[in-house]
Amino acid sequence: MDKERPLYQKHNSFVGIRSKGTDTQGVLRRVQAMRGEIDRYGLPPEKKQIVLAACDALLPSASGAAPVFDLTVNVVEEMARLGDDELPRYLFYRYRYDVFPKTLRLDDFPPCLQIEPTSVCNFRCVFCYQVDEEFTSKAGGHMGMMPLDLFKRVVDQAEGRCEAVTLASRGDPLIAPDFVSMLDYCRGKFLALKVNTNAWILDERKCRALLEAGVNTVVFSADAASEPLYSQLRVGGSLERVVKNVRRFRDIREKHYPDSRTITRVSGVFVDEKQSLDEMEAFWGEMVDQVAFVKYNPWENTYENPVNDVTTPCSDLWRRMFVWFDGRVNPCDVDFKSALAVGNARDRSLADLWRSEGYERLRALHLAKQRSKAFPCNRCTVI
Numbered sequence: 001m002d003k004e005r006p007l008y009q010k011h012n013s014f015v016g017i018r019s020k021g022t023d024t025q026g027v028l029r030r031v032q033a034m035r036g037e038i039d040r041y042g043l044p045p046e047k048k049q050i051v052l053a054a055c056d057a058l059l060p061s062a063s064g065a066a067p068v069f070d071l072t073v074n075v076v077e078e079m080a081r082l083g084d085d086e087l088p089r090y091l092f093y094r095y096r097y098d099v100f101p102k103t104l105r106l107d108d109f110p111p112c113l114q115i116e117p118t119s120v121c122n123f124r125c126v127f128c129y130q131v132d133e134e135f136t137s138k139a140g141g142h143m144g145m146m147p148l149d150l151f152k153r154v155v156d157q158a159e160g161r162c163e164a165v166t167l168a169s170r171g172d173p174l175i176a177p178d179f180v181s182m183l184d185y186c187r188g189k190f191l192a193l194k195v196n197t198n199a200w201i202l203d204e205r206k207c208r209a210l211l212e213a214g215v216n217t218v219v220f221s222a223d224a225a226s227e228p229l230y231s232q233l234r235v236g237g238s239l240e241r242v243v244k245n246v247r248r249f250r251d252i253r254e255k256h257y258p259d260s261r262t263i264t265r266v267s268g269v270f271v272d273e274k275q276s277l278d279e280m281e282a283f284w285g286e287m288v289d290q291v292a293f294v295k296y297n298p299w300e301n302t303y304e305n306p307v308n309d310v311t312t313p314c315s316d317l318w319r320r321m322f323v324w325f326d327g328r329v330n331p332c333d334v335d336f337k338s339a340l341a342v343g344n345a346r347d348r349s350l351a352d353l354w355r356s357e358g359y360e361r362l363r364a365l366h367l368a369k370q371r372s373k374a375f376p377c378n379r380c381t382v383i
Contacts, residue, residue, distance in 0.1 A: 008297045008382045010315050011101065012072065015270045016277045017292035018285070022076045030079075031058055034087050041088050051088045054095035069099050074265075077290070078192065078216060081261040090191050093163035101315035104367065109161040109351050110321040114333070115154055116169035117176035118145045119325050123198055124235040125223075127269050129170065129300050129336045142170075142337060146325040148178040150346065152185055154323050157350045159189045168196035168219075169322055169333055174206055183213035192216050200237060202245035204252065211257045220246050223268030223293075224275060225283035233271065246287050265290040297382065299334045305379040312383040313366035321354060329353045331362060334380050 034041075035055040043051060057069035071079075075094060082090055097111040120143055121130045129135055135142050158165055167173045167182065174197050176182065186193055194217040195210060202220075210218055222242060224230040230239040246266070253260050266284040268275065270293040281291045298305065314332070322330045327346040330338050342358035353359065362374060371377040 006381065007310065007312065008295060010319075010382050011098065013294045013297075014072075015293040015295055017073050017290060018277065018281045019073050019077060019290045020285070022073050023080055024071055024076050027071065027076050027079045028058060030084060030087060031055055031091075034084065035059070038088075041085070043088060047088075047092050050095055051091050053099075054091040057095070057099075068102060069095055074217075074263075074290070077263050081216075081263070082191065086191060090163065093192060097164055097319060101318040104313065104318055106318055106355075106363070108355065109158075110319070110354050111162065112164035112166070112320040113154075113158050113162050113350070114166045114169050114320060114322045115151065116146060116171065116322070116324045117151070117167055117173040117179055117182055119143055119170040120145070120175050121171045121198070122175065122200055123172070123237050125269075126233055126235060127271050127296055127298075127300060129302065131300050132336075135170075135337060140337075144325045145176050145178070146182075146327075148181055148185075150327055151178070151182050154345055154350065155185055155189065161351075163190050164192040164194070165190045166194040166196065168194075169324070170336055171325075172196075172198050172200070174201050180205065180209040183209045183215070186215075187213045190216075194219065196221060198222075198234065198237060199242045199245045199249075202249060204248065207249045207252045208256075210249070211253055211260050211262055214260075215262055217263045217265060218249070219265045219267050220288065221268065222266050222284070223271070225279040229272070229274055233269075243287070246284075250287050263290065264288040265292060267292045267294060269294055269296050271296045297334070299336065302334050302336065302376050302379060305376075307372070307378050308381060310371055310381055310383065311369035313363075314371075314377065314380070314382050316382065317359070317363050317366060321350065323350070331359060332380075332382070334382055335376055339375055340377075 038048065038052065054069060058071060079090060093111060096107055100107060100111065124131050134140055173179055173195060193215050195215050196219045199220045223233045227239050231237060266288050277293055284291050316332050322333055323345050324330060327344040328338055328341050329343050329345055330341050340362060342356050343353045365371065365374050
């Protein structure tokens, strides 16, 4: 294994995360109370079993066994903002999201769905596949915007079966011309709806749309607290403009949506020793609820990376599905040119594609420790 390319743990990719306040004990007390009244929620047997497993993993145990499911800072924040009646629904999702990929247990629908409103981005960040000119070339067929009718088709299939829906993938979702309508269509349908954006075109209309849709987490992607480092990493961006837009969001939320449950986070990719989480917190902390760095994964060079000897299965094959702007369904975003695509959401249902022959064949290779037979899995270190 190349020492310069360590395994990338997809389950918890935070290098560090800071939050203004996390009441872990308060959340655990609510979980305890919910477990004691589990029958009043009328859960189907299988769902009840999973919710009870989640409760038992979180609550104090005399066994001393290492927890397979625990409360990270971001999960505590999400749960703290939910109503009591929403907790079973959330735990059912989160346990499957966290634990099933560890135990390689496959459900009938992906625990997390990433929908790509657009693959287009106005930045050329040094650590992102947008620097690949073959990918961004109009002739390559990788650039485009998702039509609203396709978006609605995907959301309709996810509602009631999936809570973690992220509007983002290869591009910045706010660029999509139908983005506001997309948000409106998602309103009230998911407990873990997330939007990732570089905040470059975060105007007042989009701020209000995010808040009115009840987006659970809005992630503003920024990797530094000062210039010139910000622009050196986020090529094409300007820290001054992004700060202005993030402050606008904060001010609108405080003034017009004081009861909003939306969590805001500034999150950067840690690629340079000049970056400091302390500096990020000092600079961004008054604008957002959380500040974080995530580990760097060299996906900008996915197809040129050397073949490696990784045999551990990739957890995303049991956790996440990506739906590109054109309906193409892909198992991961490290494969940003879709060599592993399993079909199209225009032609088949998401549930069908999740258990499709292509997906199952790829899972079988990973389980058999034969990632080397799949491209670009043989060049990837995500587990």
